[in-house]
Amino acid sequence: MLEVKHIRAHQEDYIQALKKRNFEAEAVFESILKLDDKRKATQKQLDEILSESNSLSKEIGMLFKSGETEKANALKEKTAGLKEDSKRLGEEMSQAATELQALLYQVPNIPHPSVPAGKSEEDNEEIFKEGEIPVLSKTALPHWELAKKYDIIDFELGNKITGAGFPVYKGKGARLQRALISYFLDKNIDAGYSEVQVPLLVNEASGYGTGQLPDKEGQMYHVGNDDLYLIPTAEVPITNIYRDDLLNENQLPIQLTGYTPCFRREAGSYGAHVRGLNRLHQFDKVELVNIVKPEESYQILDQMVEHVKSILRDLKLPYRVLRLCGGDLGFTSALTYDFELFSTAQDRWLEISSVSNFETFQANRLKIRFKDNHKNKALVHTLNGSSLALPRVLAGILENYQTEDGIVIPEVLRPYTGFDKIS
RNA sequence: GGAGAAAUGGCAGAGUGGUCGAAUGCGGCAGUCUUGAAAACUGUUGAGGGUCACACCUCCGGGGGUUCGAAUCCCUCUUUCUCCGCCA
Numbered sequence: 001m002l003e004v005k006h007i008r009a010h011q012e013d014y015i016q017a018l019k020k021r022n023f024e025a026e027a028v029f030e031s032i033l034k035l036d037d038k039r040k041a042t043q044k045q046l047d048e049i050l051s052e053s054n055s056l057s058k059e060i061g062m063l064f065k066s067g068e069t070e071k072a073n074a075l076k077e078k079t080a081g082l083k084e085d086s087k088r089l090g091e092e093m094s095q096a097a098t099e100l101q102a103l104l105y106q107v108p109n110i111p112h113p114s115v116p117a118g119k120s121e122e123d124n125e126e127i128f129k130e131g132e133i134p135v136l137s138k139t140a141l142p143h144w145e146l147a148k149k150y151d152i153i154d155f156e157l158g159n160k161i162t163g164a165g166f167p168v169y170k171g172k173g174a175r176l177q178r179a180l181i182s183y184f185l186d187k188n189i190d191a192g193y194s195e196v197q198v199p200l201l202v203n204e205a206s207g208y209g210t211g212q213l214p215d216k217e218g219q220m221y222h223v224g225n226d227d228l229y230l231i232p233t234a235e236v237p238i239t240n241i242y243r244d245d246l247l248n249e250n251q252l253p254i255q256l257t258g259y260t261p262c263f264r265r266e267a268g269s270y271g272a273h274v275r276g277l278n279r280l281h282q283f284d285k286v287e288l289v290n291i292v293k294p295e296e297s298y299q300i301l302d303q304m305v306e307h308v309k310s311i312l313r314d315l316k317l318p319y320r321v322l323r324l325c326g327g328d329l330g331f332t333s334a335l336t337y338d339f340e341l342f343s344t345a346q347d348r349w350l351e352i353s354s355v356s357n358f359e360t361f362q363a364n365r366l367k368i369r370f371k372d373n374h375k376n377k378a379l380v381h382t383l384n385g386s387s388l389a390l391p392r393v394l395a396g397i398l399e400n401y402q403t404e405d406g407i408v409i410p411e412v413l414r415p416y417t418g419f420d421k422i423s
Numbered sequence: 424g425g426a427g428a429a430a431u432g433g434c435a436g437a438g439u440g441g442u443c444g445a446a447u448g449c450g451g452c453a454g455u456c457u458u459g460a461a462a463a464c465u466g467u468u469g470a471g472g473g474u475c476a477c478a479c480c481u482c483c484g485g486g487g488g489u490u491c492g493a494a495u496c497c498c499u500c501u502u503u504c505u506c507c508g509c510c511a
Binding site for chain 2: 040043044046047048050051053054056057058059060061062064065072073075076077078079080082083246375377
């Protein structure tokens with residue numbers, strides 16, 4: 001959520017910047033500023049009335065104490081009108097505030113100057129590419145065939161237990177996945193992150209805080225009885241740890257990592273390109289969250305990108321990094337780098353990580369602020385990224401590491417798996 | 424799930440209808456003293472709105488109500504604690 005004072009100060013720049021993401025802001029900004037003016041004016045009137053009735057009340061109190069009952073009762077009558085006015089103005093003010101809030105929720109984050117203009121993923125900018133694409137034999141199989149051949153992931157069984165998109169990992173498949181999780185977490189901890197285990201169900205306030213609500217409501221599973229949501233990413237519970245907090249400068253940066261399952265309804269996305277592990281309703285992910293001072297956020301973003309690169313290097317998987325264009329950029333993000341790994345057997349790129357700087361957009365919703373050494377208060381910047389989304393990494397490993405006599409386990413994972421081949 | 428108790432500033436903890444945004448202690452910050460530090464002493468120290476700055480307004484778990492006036496009384500929700508039941 002943008003801050004009204006910033007919209008006021010940079011109205012023209014923001015309108016131009018938002019065009020990059022094909023968002024026409026002019027009319028919304030006008031309404032926002034008008035409503036904000038109205039809110040302030042109404043509050044001013046209200047404050048005056050409250051001030052008057054406060055001092056009348058004090059007077060009445062003193063008159064009662066000194067026994068001047070008639071005088072006190074006379075004053076009481078004066079307060080009746082004030083009460084009505086304050087009630088009316090209070091309602092007007094909160095209505096303006098609610099409307100203002102609703103409009104602010106509609107405006108996406110201002111894209112960073114480096115974000116290219118564009119309509120769709122076609123216009124994303126490839127900024128880095130690394131790793132050798134293996135040459136596979138003609139008998140190479142996509143991962144869903146491999147999963148069946150070696151009996152390590154059972155999609156049918158998941159259909160029976162739950163429904164489509166909830167696979168069962170078996171034997172070495174399950175262990176390989178667990179190995180990846182442990183390896184990612186250890187790697188993140190080595191880089192200075194601190195591990196957390198967080199709830200998988202969150203309340204409405206948390207959903208609003210990180211921006212899943214109100215606009216992406218349909219993506220989350222909702223537990224009606226208790227009015228809770230299954231998390232679509234660990235970003236939600238982890239970032240909400242600090243909701244409504246006023247931090248000290250010396251606490252920053254806060255660097256957290258956590259493993260969680262993620263749940264997404266993915267309504268309406270079916271077909272060949274979502275086969276196997278490519279798109280699931282439940283999947284595992286290890287997440288990175290950074291809460292930092294504004295001036296260091298882009299440096300941290302670069303660090304996160306380098307960190308994810310080094311993971312892919314360790315795993316010896318071919319990948320590329322994209323800078324998302326305005327049209328593909330998430331609602332809450334100012335700058336996002338997507339990581340995609342190349343799946344040889346499917347002959348396509350699969351998104352496996354998304355690293356974003358939200359600047360103050362989430363912090364403003366979440367009310368995460370910090371106090372510097374001069375007691376100035378400011379909103380923090382929040383960033384997050386995956387390291388990595390498990391199923392697609394698993395798919396990439398199965399497909400790129402397949403040989404005639406089995407699937408070779410990447411070197412770095414062997415201490416975690418305890419075996420070096422699936423056959 | 425049943426019965427009871429509670430929720431106050433960074434923390435602990437007073438406050439039961441008026442001058443209380445809130446005693447006191449701890450912690451934090453600044454200063455005095457000291458070669459330096461500690462101790463001691465002095466001062467200062469919640470958040471939001473609003474203003475050039477003041478003024479002023481709001482906030483004592485959330486929401487609603489009673490009253491001229493609510494941290495204090497009433498209703499409701501949430502959370503925590505104790506006991507019972509159930510349970511990995």
